[in-house]
Amino acid sequence: MNKKGGLAGYLFAAPGFLFFSFFLLYPLLRNFLFSFYDFKLTNLNDKTFTGFANYLHVFQDSVFWLSLRNIIIYGVISVPGQMILGFLVAYALYQNRKGTTVFRVFYFLPVITSWVVASLIFKFVFTDQGLLNYIITDTLHLTDSTISWLSDPMKALLVISFLGIWKGVGWVMVIYLAALQGVPKEMYEAASLDGCNGWQKIRYITLPAVRSTTLFIQLMLIIGAFNVFTSVYLVTNGGPMHETEVMLTWMYQKAFTEYDLGYASALSYVFAVLIAGLTFIQFRLNKRD
């Protein structure tokens, strides 16, 4: 049945794929067409073909390059941050020891919290007279001067990356928890007999055994990093001076504040190509080793 059955295969795939094509793929292609037009939100019924003008605009736009830089910074901090912490927590919790269930729920709670609420809370905690500065200056007396977390672009990006890590560790933990169940216990026992210490066991048994999971997580987190929006929108709104703008906040501003839908469409396709390229490179690198 699994060798032949072409017809059955089509029959099972068709409803879902047709539905998906109608409600997602078709708008996606329409959006692609928009990217070649001068097309304004204030007049959806009227558009002029302008060829590659929108794309040219994107590459000449200094904020586009800023947003690209910021996405890279965000990705470089938050992706490894989530992966390392998520793996460590999962490794500590994957055996059914006492209290692990409670810990699992605690670490997963941030995943469930809405991005809006999480962003508002981080903003409260990190403002100049927020809780964190209060602890640093008045409780611990580490420094006298107030640290402006949100008005310095690099520090603000750091805060947004922290938020990403805080929100994502639980997700990574859950995926690793699942994968770790699949590592045969005997391998650890054999390693213990060979005199391996804890770190060596992770290095030579666990990590290779969950390699495909690691790749999967890495891929999903990179995609997630390119999609970061709510946290930046609510914590800094791209400011000061667009220094913390990321792809989606910039696209949102172009589309809904400046009404330039053609530009926004072109921008989203440039980023889609970037993510696709990155994914392709990642697959290639992994095939090699």
Added chain:
Amino acid sequence: MRIWKSVILYGLLTAGAVLSVYPLIYMVLTAFKPMTLLFEFPPKLIPSELTWANFAEAWASQNFSVYMLNSVIVTMASFVLIFGFSSMLAFSFSRFQFRGKRLIFAILMGSLVIPSLTLIIPQFMLIREIGMFDSHWGLITVYAAGGIPFTTFLLKGFFDSISRDIDESVEMDGGNAFKLFTAIILPLSKPAFVPATIFNALVVWEEFPWALTIINDPLKRTLPIALANFQGQYTTQWGIVFAGSLIAIVPIIVLFILLQRYFVAGITAGAVKG
């Protein structure tokens, strides 16, 4: 030595857990603060005075219970479509060979990189053209289309892990593909629907821009729109915002706590094969 290791381990885990949960506690405490204490300086860990007023205000204002029901309806109906379509797609990918299979799978997975925000305008035009504007169907269909790729991916991983020997035994008994799907694969894959439920609920439950764009009738609004309305142009009553948000996330937390035992089991095969 052993004991010390445990103590350090649990100490670190507890510290991490506190950091994970603290912002939520902060939110809970703010929700319980009276207006006069919202911006205390120096900030206090535990407010000196607690009140239910914000919750009462949030729940009584607007039609909060209607919005809650709307969110439940939209989420549930999206699940029906997502699970129906995705499980069939995943079954097709897992069990059959046909021309174009790789292409279709690649298109589905490729769409994961497209942020839903970029599609608002073309989807808005489509939904208007087919007469679903200002209706829950406009939300349900678009949410479902967005949920299909990742759900298909999760389910396919699980289906792949079910031994093909079963397929052959069904075939020997004279069963067809439909029988295999409904009588064997779906029942065996129940756990896989748990993580799929949680991941989709997280997205659908808090979706804001799309719901705002196509819903005009206030009685059809979902929770995120209601929550946004608590913020004012000049001043915002944060206590009410947080109280409302807290009420809104309770169903998701309850869902997770109820299902968390099956969560890891449901993801196992899917992720390892990833």
Added chain:
Amino acid sequence: MKIKSYIGALALLLVLSLLAACGSDTNGSNNNGTGSDGKSGKETTLTFWHHYSTASPEEKTLTEQLIPQFEAANPGIKVKAVAYPWDQLHKKLQIGGSSNDLPDVARLDIIWVPEFQKQGLLVALDEKFADFDETAKGLLEGPLSTGKIGDHYYGLPLNTNTKVLFWNKAMLEGSGLSKAPETTEEFFTAIAQIKAQSGKAWGFGEPALQGWNILPWIWSNGGDVLSPAMDTAQGYLNSPATVDILTKLRAAAQAGQIAGFKPGDVPVTEGHAQGSYAMMAEGPWAFAQFESQFPDFKAGTAYFPRGSAGSIQVLGGEDLGIFSKENGEESWKFVKFLTSEAAQVSMGKVGQIPVNLKAMENSEIKNIAYFAPFLEQLKTSKARPPVAAWPQIDTVINDTMSSIFMTDRDIKSELDQAAAKIDELLKQ
């Protein structure tokens, strides 16, 4: 909870919810006010979009008092009020305008009126309704003019506001100042003195860098954004008067005397009550916030500091616009009701400054002590340029001011660039 029962429950809920979803669709189309109900002469439902925030006293007054009153006085007309956050309302109207999903009536920020008029969405009130002049005569002139574009009126004022100078008595006295600064020079001396006295506080808090925030400084110093004909920014936004005041403000900001506009800064209104900012320029809503959050704080108010051109603050407020093609008469009735004395007094009591002349003379309004300084300041307040491209121009102003206040870049050349960008927007 077993998996099986979970799936069962899920299936049941799905069926129920699908039924309910279908059900609510049909309900919705019955409620839709622009449907056939109006024509058949039975009952008309007006849709009214606004941005009073949920659970605010204004929203409660609207839905619990005013709409029931209107419905009782006008049998056959029902009003469905729909709230959106301020910025989302703008987007909704924008998208709705291109696809004809608009309310009958909406409460519009005065700066949106030219934009929606240009798109042809708003009904010309003086053309369509015979008793327009009579109604308009009873309303305050300045706010009324915000609805006028070309020769016609596209909006009727609903409420007005402006900002005045708030000063924290304790902080000013602590720095040896007995009263609020009256002129720009006194202002800059005062904030320097306050900074010298208490290092951790600021002399003045400005919560953002948009036209709403920066224009009063420019205007009071004799500068402007656009020419009087409103066709260019060249020679106005980059005039010596504008450069001069921005130079002084930047120096004060860099000396730590002015803050509040950077992300993470202490929020201005809260900070003013708690002793972080000795002064701020804010609207009447600040009083409502003090009352609920800082009942012990006694706010002092004064004219905005006077520059070479006077004390010119920015005019704020909202207009009512009619979008409806079918329910014009009913909409007009509702608009007249909201601008009537009784309705304006009710809204006045929750902090909305009335525009109805009789309401302003009403003893209940006159007793609201904190309105007085705003009414005085309103006499010299000025509206932002009523051009359709204003929202985009404001974005340019915000970007330009951010780079002026947060970097060391040359002010004149930043303004030159901004003027060029604005001129391009004006041409579209």
